Amino acid sequence: MEKMVHIIREEQAGDRIDKIISTLDPEWSRSQVQQWIKDGSVLVNGIQVKTNYKGSLNDSIEIIIPEPEILDVIPEEMNLEIFYEDLDVLVVNKPKGMVVHPAPGHLTGTLVNGLMAHCKDLSGINGVLRPGIVHRIDKDTSGLLMVAKNDMAHESLVNQLVAKTVTRKYKALVHGNIQHDHGTIDAPIGRDSKDRQSMTIVDKGKHAVTHFNVLERFKDFTLVECQLETGRTHQIRVHMKYIGFPLVGDTKYGPKKTLDIGGQALHAGLLGFDHPRTGEYLEFEAPMPDYFIDLVQTLREND
Secondary structure, X not given: OEEEEEEOOHHHOOOEHHHHHHOOOOOOOHHHHHHHHHOOOEEEOXXXXXXXXXXXOOOEEEEEEOOOOOOOOOOOOOOOEEEEEOOOEEEEEEOOOXXXXXXXXXXOOOHHHHHHHHOOXXXXXXXXXXOOEOOOOOOXXXXXXXXXXXXXXXXXXXXXXXXXXXEEEEEEEEEOOOOOOEEXXXXXXXXXXXXXXXXXXXXXXEOOEEEEEEEEEOOOEEEEEEEEOOOOOOHHHHHHHHOOOOEOOOOOOOOOOOOOOOOOOEEEEEEEEEOXXXXXXXXXXXXXXXXXXXXXXXXXXXX
């Protein structure tokens, strides 16, 4: 059982206790923290409080972090589109609408469920809920993911991501007409203090860099290719919003009036990396899904 103690700072005084605690770790949701408070896992100055308790300067918060729930992931037969596979790595083209890995309360229908049915050997570095998963893409983003089938491959692929030697290029359709043919967005990304489920540009956020090239312009939209230098949560979606060109279909970061396509128009189309065992550079390209192709064709015809 892990414990954590936090002393309330001046700028936190007067805030609700659940809000204060949820800002201490980006993995802690406010609803999760509220449950800890109700369960008695949070003490303020040695006393149990309610979720609406407002902290005072120098209050001592003791948080008893519960052990993670032990969960089993059930293999599920799926018609996965495997682009490459050997004894060490696997490259899969994830469809739009599929979650990458299970989470408490959402244990079936994910890519990991399908991968476990497809192959028995996946790296265990990321634990029972994320076997083999080296990097992720959002539920409504389609495209290529590399998967590690053993711990050696996992460590190699993670090190390549850290060293920024993995090639990751995305196709995105955005609102507005970008005048520059290419550009670089260098802006730090962190959790939005007003909405813990969203990311935003914050001074003390994690370093994030996205390069973009314009592929085609339409009257009210632009088709771009974005290349990731870093891989922060929702990076392309947050960065394109930041420069005034949010993704089409993105109800979280885009305008209220957007095209109804069931999520952001974003496709991880190109993936390249050095093979963990041989060192050979491998590169794969997946065409845009049919809905994306049809959407672009419709915009061409309307123009």
